[in-house]
Amino acid sequence: MYYRETIKLFTDFGQGSYDITPRMKEVVKNSGIRNGIVTMEVPHSTAGIMGTTGHCPEVMDDLNEELERLLPRRIDFIHQETPEDAVGHIKCALFGNTITAIIENGVPLTDGKLSFFLMEYDGPRHRKVNIAVIGDKE
Amino acid sequence: MSEVTRENFDTSLVRQARTAYDVIETVFNHVGECWSALTMREIFDTREIIITGCGDSYCAALAVKPLFEEMVKVPVRAMRCIEVSRNMDRRAFGYANNSPLVIGISVSGTVSRVEEALKRADLNGANTLAVTDNPDSPVGRAARHVVHIGLPKDGEYGPGSNSYNGSLVALMALAIRMGRVKNNIPEEKLFEMRDSILEYAKTCQNVMEDIGDKAFEVAKIFKDMKAIDFIGDYGDYATAFFGSAKVLETYGGYTTYDDSEDWCHINYFIQDSPNIGRVVVANGDTPSYGRLKETMWAVEQLESPCMVVTDMPEEELPETFHVMTFPKAKYPWLNPLMQHFAFDMTAGYIEELLGIPQFRHDMDEFSQENTVDEMRIRSGNIELV
Numbered sequence: 001m002y003y004r005e006t007i008k009l010f011t012d013f014g015q016g017s018y019d020i021t022p023r024m025k026e027v028v029k030n031s032g033i034r035n036g037i038v039t040m041e042v043p044h045s046t047a048g049i050m051g052t053t054g055h056c057p058e059v060m061d062d063l064n065e066e067l068e069r070l071l072p073r074r075i076d077f078i079h080q081e082t083p084e085d086a087v088g089h090i091k092c093a094l095f096g097n098t099i100t101a102i103i104e105n106g107v108p109l110t111d112g113k114l115s116f117f118l119m120e121y122d123g124p125r126h127r128k129v130n131i132a133v134i135g136d137k138e
Numbered sequence: 139m140s141e142v143t144r145e146n147f148d149t150s151l152v153r154q155a156r157t158a159y160d161v162i163e164t165v166f167n168h169v170g171e172c173w174s175a176l177t178m179r180e181i182f183d184t185r186e187i188i189i190t191g192c193g194d195s196y197c198a199a200l201a202v203k204p205l206f207e208e209m210v211k212v213p214v215r216a217m218r219c220i221e222v223s224r225n226m227d228r229r230a231f232g233y234a235n236n237s238p239l240v241i242g243i244s245v246s247g248t249v250s251r252v253e254e255a256l257k258r259a260d261l262n263g264a265n266t267l268a269v270t271d272n273p274d275s276p277v278g279r280a281a282r283h284v285v286h287i288g289l290p291k292d293g294e295y296g297p298g299s300n301s302y303n304g305s306l307v308a309l310m311a312l313a314i315r316m317g318r319v320k321n322n323i324p325e326e327k328l329f330e331m332r333d334s335i336l337e338y339a340k341t342c343q344n345v346m347e348d349i350g351d352k353a354f355e356v357a358k359i360f361k362d363m364k365a366i367d368f369i370g371d372y373g374d375y376a377t378a379f380f381g382s383a384k385v386l387e388t389y390g391g392y393t394t395y396d397d398s399e400d401w402c403h404i405n406y407f408i409q410d411s412p413n414i415g416r417v418v419v420a421n422g423d424t425p426s427y428g429r430l431k432e433t434m435w436a437v438e439q440l441e442s443p444c445m446v447v448t449d450m451p452e453e454e455l456p457e458t459f460h461v462m463t464f465p466k467a468k469y470p471w472l473n474p475l476m477q478h479f480a481f482d483m484t485a486g487y488i489e490e491l492l493g494i495p496q497f498r499h500d501m502d503e504f505s506q507e508n509t510v511d512e513m514r515i516r517s518g519n520i521e522l523v
Contacts, residue, residue, distance in 0.1 A: 013324070075178040082319045083178060124324045 003031035004132040011047070011123035014084070015067065017060050020049075020129055021115040024101075025108070027131040034106050036135010042097040043130060046088030046122040049099045054115025067091060088121030095119065103135060142491070144354040150496065151384065151486030152350060154299040155479040159343040161293060161300040162475070165307040166336055168288025171328075172308075172315040175285050176239075180265055181319045183236035187214045188264075189309075190222045190255050191243035192515070193383060194298040198243050198305040201376035201474035205310060208471070209317025223255035224523055232263015239265045243309070245287065245301045247275025250518040256280040258522050269308050271301070285312055297387040297496055299482045302380065306475050310335060334468040335475070341465040342476035349462050350483050356415075356445050356460045357487035363415035363443065365392035367408060368481075369401045369433060370419035371426045376474045377419045377447065381481035388489035388496050398426055398433040411440035417481055422450045423470045434459070447480045449473070 005027045009018060020040070028038055042049050053059050071094075077086035099116060101108040108114075118129055154161075187206055189199035199216035206214040217226070222240065231238065240259035244252040247270040256266045257280045268281035271289050278284045287304040295301040311332065318328045360366060366385050370378030378395045385393040396405050398418075408414050416437050420430040437444050438456045445460045452461040462480040467473050489496055498504040 014321075075182050077178075080173060080178050082321060084321055085325070122325065125326055 001031075001033060001036075001137060002132065002134050003027075003033060004130060005030065007129050007131065008126065009118065009129075010126050011118075011120040013124050014120075014122075015064055016120045016123060017050075017064065017117040018120065019054055019115050020118050021054060023129075024116055024131055025111075028103055028106065028108070028133055031133035032137050033103060033133045033135040034137060036103050036133060037100055038103055038108065038131065038133045039098060039100040040116060041130045041132075042118060043128055044097065044125075045092050046085055047125070047127050048092045048095050048097040048119045048121070049129070050095060050117050050119050051099055051101075051110070051114045052117065053113075060117070082122075084122040091119070091121045103133065142358070144351060144487070147354075147487055147490040149388075149483075149486030149490050150294055151297060151299055151388065151482040153294055155346050155350065155483050157293070158300060158303060158346070158476065158479060159339045161290060162303055162307055162339040163336060164290045165288055165304045166311070166332075169285060169308045169311045171332070172285060172312045175267065175283055175312055175315065176265075178319050180236045180239070181210075181316050183234070184210065184212060184239045184265070184316070185234055186212055186238035187241065188217050188222060188238050188259075189214065189241045189243070190217045190219045190252065191305075192219045192249050192251055194302045194380065195243035195245065195249070195252070195305060197376045197380040197383065198302060198309060199241075200379065201306055201373055202309040202313060202471070204373045205313045205469075205471040206316070209313045209322060210320060211322055219249075219251045219255050223251055223258055224521070228258070228262045228523075231259050236265040239267065241267050241269060241309070241312075242277060242281060243269045243305050244275075244277040245271045245289070245295070245298070245305060247272035247277040248516045249277060250516060250520055253277045253280045254520045254522070257520070261522060267312075269305055269312070271304065285309075297384060299384075299478070302478070303475060307335060310471070310475075331469065334472060338465070338467050338472045339476060342479075345465065346479065349464075349480050352460060352462055353480060353483035354487050356443075357484045357491055359443050359460075360415040360445075360484060361389075361488045361491045362413075363391075364410060364413045365394065365408070366415045366417060367401075367405055367442075368393070368395035368417045368419070369398055369405075369430070370395075371397045371399075371424055371430065373471055373474050374419040374421060374424060374477075377478050377481075378417065380474075380478045381417055381419075381485070384478075384482055384485040385488075388485040389492050389494040390498060391488070398429045401433055402436060406436060406440070411442045414440075414442050416442045416444040417447065418444060419447045419473075419477060420450070421448055421470060421473050421477075422466075445481070445484065447477045
């Protein structure tokens with residue numbers, strides 16, 4: 001069985017992360033699927049998706065800082081739209097914009113261990129996350 | 139004798155008003171997002187912007203100054219071309235990489251003083267950009283960068299009205315682009331601001347015939363005035379200045395222009411007020427709207443026939459005034475794009491009612507073949523001082 005929903009959110013200025021785990025669990029519940037996979041896709045090229053701990057907010061702070069350090073905004077990219085946009089495309093390509101989790105008995109196996117974040121690299125913007133659940137209801 | 143009606147007259151400025159939206163749309167699609175006009179480095183390097191031009195192009199510089207300030211967040215000066223090309227201290231150019239950015243406007247690209255200003259700025263280390271409809275012209279070649287306006291080839295452009303709008307749209311697109319690169323506006327705002335240019339032009343085009351009817355009524359009164367006195371503040375000062383230019387270009391009347399504060403100090407004293415036509419550009423969002431209302435009260439006391447170009451309801455203003463209400467713009471910087479048509483059409487009708495040919499090219503002293511005429515604008519000596 002296949003089930004899909006699209007969630008929408010409006011991001012803040014600049015780079016940021018948004019915990020979408022509760023929304024993902026809601027979609028899994030709405031699907032009625034007990035065993036299978038849930039896959040999430042951010043259909044944008046300057047926003048992505050990542051999984052990491054949701055228990056320690058400072059990890060996300062570190063991650064954001066590291067991203068800025070590894071891939072700073074620069075004015076000399078060949079793509080000359082804006083520094084945020086140019087580096088946003090690179091972050092998105094490197095870190096990806098899809099993620100998958102395994103569902104058993106109606107909950108992700110990662111439950112309580114991993115949280116999933118929409119990563120905004122060039123906000124503020126209206127963003128979408130497509131969430132598809134594939135599996136069996138039994 | 140048959141009644142004098144609007145339908146009996148067909149003037150260039152009225153025809154241009156009727157095609158305004160089409161011209162704006164063409165230029166808008168041509169200039170796009172101005173991506174290649176300046177690199178990101180040049181935009182970030184820009185610490186100051188100087189916008190210059192002659193005649194209508196200087197008005198365009200005045201009109202877009204507020205938008206450049208808002209978008210780029212650096213000091214912006216709309217400067218007289220002669221000041222940039224001859225008078226300003228040359229050490230004020232090139233004090234830092236790519237600064238200041240000097241933008242020279244010339245639709246034809248043949249105005250020697252704009253060419254001179256850009257060459258002087260470039261020679262002394264400033265970054266330079268030409269806004270022109272002719273990139274391969276002396277002005278286009280004098281600048282490091284060019285924004286090609288892209289006016290429709292078959293358009294009617296004299297006296298300047300739609301060509302002025304071409305410059306405005308190109309400059310607006312450039313300012314918005316610079317604001318986006320500096321991340322002063324997010325991407326969605328960029329699209330919203332750009333779209334607002336066409337939306338505003340369209341809504342104004344829809345009321346253009348009504349404005350034209352009123353313009354004709356005002357023309358019947360203003361044709362007998364000794365002079366026309368224009369008042370407007372900040373971006374709307376451009377519309378006032380532009381209107382004054384149309385008086386001269388169309389029927390060659392006497393005219394003056396000022397902002398509301400200085401008008402109260404100076405132009406208020408023009409003698410024979412009942413025979414001086416007044417045009418006030420007063421939009422509700424203008425920070426000096428209160429001062430403009432005080433100025434209009436003074437105009438009313440002087441018993442001058444008065445046209446008001448505004449986005450405010452007619453009831454707000456004295457009953458005796460001729461009110462040209464334009465649709466409210468999403469952003470105040472849009473007002474100069476369309477509001478000038480109110481007086482453009484009035485000037486066109488006055489020219490027709492008086493039977494005076496525009497630019498008076500039928501007279502020897504104003505003939506286009508006259509060597510003085512050529513030297514006046516296009517072949518003046520270029521000196522790099």
